[in-house]
Amino acid sequence: MTPRKATYSDEPTRVQQLIGEFLTGQSGTSVGADGLDVRLTAGADAKDDCAVYDLSSPMSLVVGSDYIRGPKFVLYEMGLLSGFDIGYYLAVANVSDIAAMGATPIGVLSVVRYPHEVDDAEFQEVIAGIHQGCTDCGTLNVGGDIGNAERIILSATAFGVCKPGSALMRSGARPGDLLCVTGPCGLLGAAVAYFPKRDTFEKALSDEVERRLLDGWKRPRARVAEGRILGTKAYATACQDTSDGLKATIEQIMHASGVGFRVVEEDVPVEPAVGMVADLMGVESLALSMSASSDFQLAFTLEAGKLEKCRAEFALAGLDFHVIGEATDTGRAESVNHLGAVRPLPGVAWKHQKSDISLLATGRVEE
Template identity: 30%
Template sequence: MTEVGEFSLIDRATARRRQPATTEIGPGDDAAVVRAPDGRVAMSIDMLVEGRHFRLDWSSPRDVGAKAVAQNAADIAAMGARPTAFVVGIGCPPTTASSVLDELSDGIGSAAEELGAGVVGGDLVQAPSLIVSVTVLGDLEGRAAVERSGARDGDVVAVAGPLGRSAAGYALLREGITDGPLVDSHRVPTPPYASALAAARGGAHAMIDVSDGLLADVGHIAAASGVVVDIDSAAVPVDPAVARVAAERGVVAALDWTLTGGEDHAFAATFADGTVPAGWTVIGTVRAASPDAGVLVDGVSWTGSPSWESFT
C-alpha cells in the first residue's frame, strides 16, 4: 500500500466505477447522497476477515470483493429490497501490494454494478490483516419488508438457490483441490436475487438468506415467528455435484451438507399454500408451536452434522 499511497488507491478504485441514477453524490466528498424513492432504506453490514472468512491462497482478491458484495446483497434481498448502494471499509497491512487492493476494488465494484447498484463511498485504513467491511442500502419499492417473524400456521416452506455447494467446495479446497464449479461456489456465491424479489412481490410471509445453513436459518424464522417448521428431507433438493463429492469421500452424507452447510446464500421463505412463485421448491410445512418453536426434519430433531458457525 505504501508504494502508491492511500489517496491514490482510492482515486483508482473510484475512477473506474459507474453510478446508478439513485446516486446524487458519489465518492469524493465528505459523504455520499443516495436517493431513497420509497422513503425508507433497508440497510445491512457484513465483514470478511482474512484467515477466518477467506484465504488469499484459495481465493483471488477479486473473488473476495465479489463475495463481500454477494453476502450483503443477499441480506437486503431477503428483506424483499433491491440493493442500490454500497459503502466499503478496507483495512490492510501497510505492506499490502497495491495490485491486491486494485483487484479487491474491481471485484466489489463490478459485482455492485451487476446489481444495478453503486459503490458510493468508503474508507481505507491500516490493520494487522486484510479486512473488508461492506454496508449495503436497499430500496423496498413501496412494499412492506419481509421479516423473519411472519411465518404462519399452515404455511409451506420453500427454498430457492443452491444448497450445500459452498460446503462441498470448502471440503475440496481443504484437500488441495483448487479448481471446479463447487470450489467456485465457495469462492463467490451466486444468490438468486430475482427469486427473492419474486417472493416479496408474491406475498411471502417470512424470508431469510441461507448463510449459516438451511436448518440454522430456518430456525431463525421459527424462533422469530413462534412456530414449528418441519422439513421433509425427501423434498430437499440435493445438488448432484454435491452428492457425488460426498459419495466419493464417504465421510459425510450429501444431505448433511445440504441442510447445514453455510455460505451458499440461497433463500428460504414461507408462503400461504398455493402461492409459491416459480423457481422455488417446497420442502416442508409450518405449524403452531407445541409447545416450543423450532425446526424438525421428518418430524424429529436433527441429529446429523451441526450447522456452520461464522464466529467460532
C-alpha cells in the same frame, strides 16, 4: 514472461489513481425501482465524505452490514481464491441481505483494510472485484474507507429500498405455510471442508467438480430478482438468506415466527458436488447440504394457496424454487423421510464455533 514490478502507493494516491475508474459517472444516476423515485445525487465520483440520495416518494430504507473477512477465507490463504474473488464475495454477501428483505439494492459502502505488503495491483484487484460484484447485483459501490491493517479486512454496508410495509421479515411464518428454498445449499461449506484436507482423502475429486466447488465462492449470486418478486407481490410470509447454512436459517425463521418446521428430506435439493464431498468425508449428503455454509439462496414461507401464482411469477422471470416442507405448531424443527421416520434436522447449524466445516458436518464441535 517479465515479472510484474510491484508498486506501493499511499492511501490518497490509491484513492485518486487506482479506484477512480470504478467510480465514474455515478452522480445523477436513478437507482430506484418499482415506482420508487431514488436518485444518487452525489456518488463516490463527487469525492465528498458521503454519498447523497434524493428520495422523492414514500419508501422504506433497508440497511445491512457484514464483515466477511475471517477464517472462512482459508481458500484465499491457500491461493485458491484471488483478491478479485474475495472483493466480489464482499459485495454479494451484503447485497444478499437486502435481497432477502425483498428490497432493491441502491448502493454499497465498503471498508478495505490491508497490510503494507499488499501492492497497488493486489489492492486494485480487490476493488475491481467489489465493483464487479456490485455491477452484477445491479447496484453501485458508492465509496467507503481504505487504509492499513495487520491483514486484509473486508467489510461493507448495503442499502436498499422497498415500498412501505413490504419488507420481508423472519417473523411472519404461520402453521400451514409452505417452506421453500430457491436452490441447493452447502456448496461453499463443502468447498471449505474439502480443499484444506484434500490430501487426506483416499482420492481427489475431478478437476470439473473442484472447479464447481470453487465457483460457489468465486461467483456467488445474490437473489435480488427472487426477493423482489416475493416482496413486491406479497407472496412470502417470512424470508431469510441461507448465508449461515440451511439448517441455521430454518431454525432462525422458526424462532422468530414462533412456529415449528417439518422438512421432507427427499424434497431438499442437494448439489451433486456436495454429495461427492460428503461421500469422501463419510457423512450424509443431506447433513452436509444443510450444515454451516455461506450460500446466498433464499429460504422463505408462503401460504399454500399462493403457491401456483408464485411459481408462475418465478417462471416468467426464468426462476424457480423448491418446496421442502411446511410450518407446524410444534415449535420444533424436524425432518421426515419417505418411510415416515422423523428426526431433528440433520447437520450442524453455524453458531460462530471454532470448529472447521468438516467437523461441523459430523457434529463434532469446538465451542
